[in-house]
Amino acid sequence: MGLEFIEGNEAIARGALKANCNFFAGYPITPSSSILHHMMNKLPRVGGVAIQAEDEIASIGMCIGAAMTGAKALTATSGPGISLYSENIGLAVIGETPLVIINVQRQGPATGAATKGAEGDILFTRWCTSGGQPMIVLSPTSVSEAYELTYRAFNLAEKYRVPVFLLTNKEIGVTRESVDLEKVELPQLFNRKVSDMGDSYLPYKFKELNEVPEFAEIGGDQITRFTTSSHDEAGYLTTSPETIQRMIDHYTAKIESAEDDIALAKQDIEVGAEILIISYGITSRSVSIAVKKMREQGCKVSSITVQSLYPVPRTIINKAMSGIKRVVVPEMNMGQYIQEIQRLTPSGVKVVGVNKMDTTLLSPDEIIERGTKS
């Protein structure tokens, strides 16, 4: 197999198909529209359904409906579309719906610089719906990682029955790169655990709080119930404070207890380093060059590329903090993920953000200058 020259959005569609995605609903928005095009073109070829919905609310609504019949559903948008997804994201959380949501970020707020890149939606994605439950958010640094992490996002959605975000950026979504997708190593495909309880089936039954309830598809042999309301294990509306609290604890526990299972990061640790650069997405690639340059100048430096932004991979980050005097967090926003890093930083360690959102990439030199010399 040789190289292909494709953009991140195509890689996302290919990763979704590799994960056996068979339902897509989306609405056009720059810079994610080509995911819609690719899915409209590819899904009929494998017997799946793709539809351009009337708006973003309908897009995610259709995906949730489809997912509850057992489909592996995908939707894709950019930041403004996530605003419209917001309420239904909460529905996917409370209904324990496996679903993959792509956010190809663009510069904002509002319409912003619609065709330009930024990463201003980090905290927005984490806290995108009412209720404040944990989210799983993955972020690729390249076209081939967009492929890999989309595939992984499906596995996580199926495993934990939650909406999973792939948070990418115009700079990866619509930039073409030479890639060999055949060479990308993928884990085994994971499908949601389907119930065989028959008449005694209860859609939200679990013993341990972090246990993921077994799934019964709407239209299968078992009668199931799906609801937006606080419910008991049978899926019936409840006002019992004990039951409501137990469900809330369950949504949290199933993600939080899986932190190390979900954790994905690339580590470049140098023994004796006093500087640690933590980055994600496209910026990580500038960091790679910055690290190389710094080392050539005799500076000891470590770096972590966080691919699973949420839940925050605390074990990996905490370990890398050992001996560090300065943590640098470069971001194409005005300082978002740095807030998560500050929480994990021991006292006495300086945390420095390198930030801009003028639509251009942070260059390696900017990261070195502003991150290590101030």
Added chain:
Amino acid sequence: MSPVINTYLTNEFGPLPFCPGCGHGPILKALDKALVKLQPDPAKTVIVTDIGCIGLSDRYFITQGFHGLHGRSITYACGLKLASPELTVIVLKGDGGCGIGGTHLLNVARRNIDITLLIANNFNYGMTGGQHSVSTPFNGITPTTPMGNFEGAMDLCGTSIAAGACWAYRGTSFDKDLPERIAEAISQNGFSMLDIWEMCSAYYMPHNKLKKKDLVDIMKNNNLKYGLVANNPRPEYGFQYRTKYLETATPEPKPRTIEAKFENNVKRQTGIVIAGSAGQKVRSAGTLLAQSSMYSGLSATQKDDYPITVMTGHSVSEIIVAPEWINYTAIDTVDYFVLVSEDGLMKTKSRIEKLPSTCIMFVEKSLNLPPTDAKIIRLPLIETSKKVNRLSIVILALAALIKDSDIIDLDAFAEAIKAFQKPVIAEISLRALKAGSEMIQEAQELEPIVESY
């Protein structure tokens, strides 16, 4: 054969939860009778609801249940039906849901997706205190229209029919034939809707002294037909998707891949900017340059910039090629700059002014450049492209660039052209390739067109 089901209602939760005199109960009982008549498999039947008192209904049925967000039930129903066509999908929603989710009503009617919508239309938001809705009659008194409603009431059937609904019925919760009508609606192969007028005994009825016979009077006074309003079947969405798309789709062709088979002279990451106009094939020519670099064993990236009105204005492509993996995909220092049109010049003027002396520009000779440190090679691109093909101007310029810089072999460029362009186009491109390389040779022989400020 499965035993006959005598009722699809369950009393697991006791009697229906609605206020005395509320029309929701009779509507659910009519739906139950319709289901008993049709005898669908409860496991293959889903009742979809959203917010409002009618949203409490799904759990009183032995079918599959789906209870979602306010006004969005139609979207879930469409997803359920599209993903699982064998399902019988019934949506119960209120007039409030038709307001907030109006676009979904229009679009399901337009698409003609095979779901049945029962609107429990009681002219107000019963769950939140009786506020006026899109269907509140003129002069209706509600907490939000205390001196009478003067917003126009939406004709839900008419609106849906205008959007394309094939089957629509307007009636009341008191209608004796409601179960038959509902059964008829469910039996339609396409989108069907029933706008069922009824009493909210908690709010709208007492505030407006509304009586049973007033419902039909309001219809009459507003020239709204009582009974079947439309029955014009047409092909259903899922059926069309299956016949037009699924049955005719061919397997995805294997992606064409690129193996390195040519040499290159690229020692470090090299940035190439191509600036031209919409319609000059800037982007596709840029892609060919990247692909030919990949045939030469290089990594490549490409970013394009163009206005949203794609057929006009500038088109700028940025290509990076490098011996190793390209980490930084912006071009801060341009190595080669191809400029073929005035639009491209306007867009990149400030960038040209800042070009370093190490940059070589390949420029259409008629363009007036701003001062720049770059080395400029002026070429008769427009003139030559007229001889080959107007659309091959960028290929001409790139051939000149490749020939002059020797970063890759022109044969690699020809390889990319042959592999990725349609034969008719490729033939033109190959002629442009030849003309471009001859053009730069002549230019080199004549010398004076290289200038720098």
